[in-house]
Structure formats: C-alpha cells, structure tokens
Amino acid sequence: MPISRFSAIISGACPAPLYDTVLLDTPNMVVTPTLGSIIPDWVLAIPKVHAVNVLAWATLKNLAPLQQVELISRSMGRALKDIIWFEHGPAATGAVTGCGVDHAHIHMLLRPPFSFDQFCKAARSEVALQWIEGTGDAYKALDPKTSYLVAGSCDRYLAARSVELAGSQFFRKVIACLIGRSDKWDYKSHPCLENVALTIAGRNQEAA
Secondary structure, X not given: OOOOOOXXXXXXXXXXXXXXXXOEXXXXXXXXXXXXOOOOOEEEEEEOOOOOOHHHHHHHHOOOHHXXXXXXXXXXXXXXXXXXXXXXXXXXXXXXXXXXXXXXXXXXXXXXXXXXXXXXXXXXXXXXOOOEEEEOOHHHHXXXXXXXXXXXXXXXXXXXXXXXXXXXXXXXXXXXXXXXXXXXXXXXXXXXXXXXXXXXXXXXXXXX
8 A cells, every 4th residue: 555644543643633533433434634624623534445536445445435525524514514624636646736745634613703605606706617516426437547526515516627737726716715814824834733733632522
C-alpha cells in the first residue's frame, strides 16, 4: 500500500498530533478533525483501505459512500440535511487535485455557518467548470479514473469532472471566501489548531 499522511491514523500509531485524534472508528472508516479547520466541527472520514479517491475505494469495497456519510453523521449526532460533505477526487497519486494527501477521504462540515445553496453558488463563482447539480447518489455521475470535485447535503449534490483547472484545496478556498477569510484556505500555512481543539472538545462533550 502506498504510504500516505493517513497511514499512522489507520494503523493506530501514536503519539499522534492533535489533528489526527480519532473521533470515531467505524468498520470501514476512521473520523478525525482536519488540519486547517477554517471553521470548527470540520472532520475527515478516512477509508481504512487505501485508494486514490473515494469512488475507487467504494468500488473496491462494494460500498456506497453516502451510506458511510450518513452513518458517520448519525453517530456524531447530526442529521444528514444539516451537514455539508465534499471530496477533492484525484485520478492519480501526486495530482494537484489530491491536495498533497494521496489517500481518499471525505470532508464533513457538521455545523456549517452557511447553506448548501451558498456553498454551491460560491463554488460556481470560484472557477468555471462544467458543474453538474442533481439529486440522488452523486458518485453515480463520476468516474474513478477521471479527476472530480463533488459536494453534497442531504440528497442534493454539486459535481464536476476533469477538474485540474480548479487547482489544489479548491473547496477550502470556497469555505474561506464564504466566511470572509480568503487568506486562510491553505492548511499547510494555516493549521487553525484552535478550531481542531474545539472540534475535539465538542465531540468529547457530546460523548460524555
């Protein structure tokens, strides 16, 4: 299996940095805060089996990604309609779309301070891709061998294919713009550890 930044999390190696704290362990995924949490209650759902994108992983494991998102949402006390999830789906390791991680993962905003409509509008305004909006299973509109961007809330989704034009960390740029902090999108220069700590504290409080 290729080495990825998430290998230590999946293997349970310790000590781990704060942002690699496991908040939830399911049969197929582990959930952690994200490095660069521009807002609190932003987590990553990371498959335990390596794949370059979530669709490739789901095909390999014969799983439905959105069922996994729903399971995690419910386990973390959130209704599917209240969260926003998204993925930067690279077609190969080392691609700009993969944001330097090279292991499939889904971002989940558990308490977004904006609506999915606002999120979609900002994404469309950020870069001119051939965006697809629809309802149902977003992953059925995608190909694991072609780079993609996908986001959703409840049964709605926004997606695009062949997305190298969007560059790295695209949806992070969208979120940073929506909260008026367009200078903070890059997790490498803005780790936002204070929000990572808030996410962990909130989860611990809910679990108590």
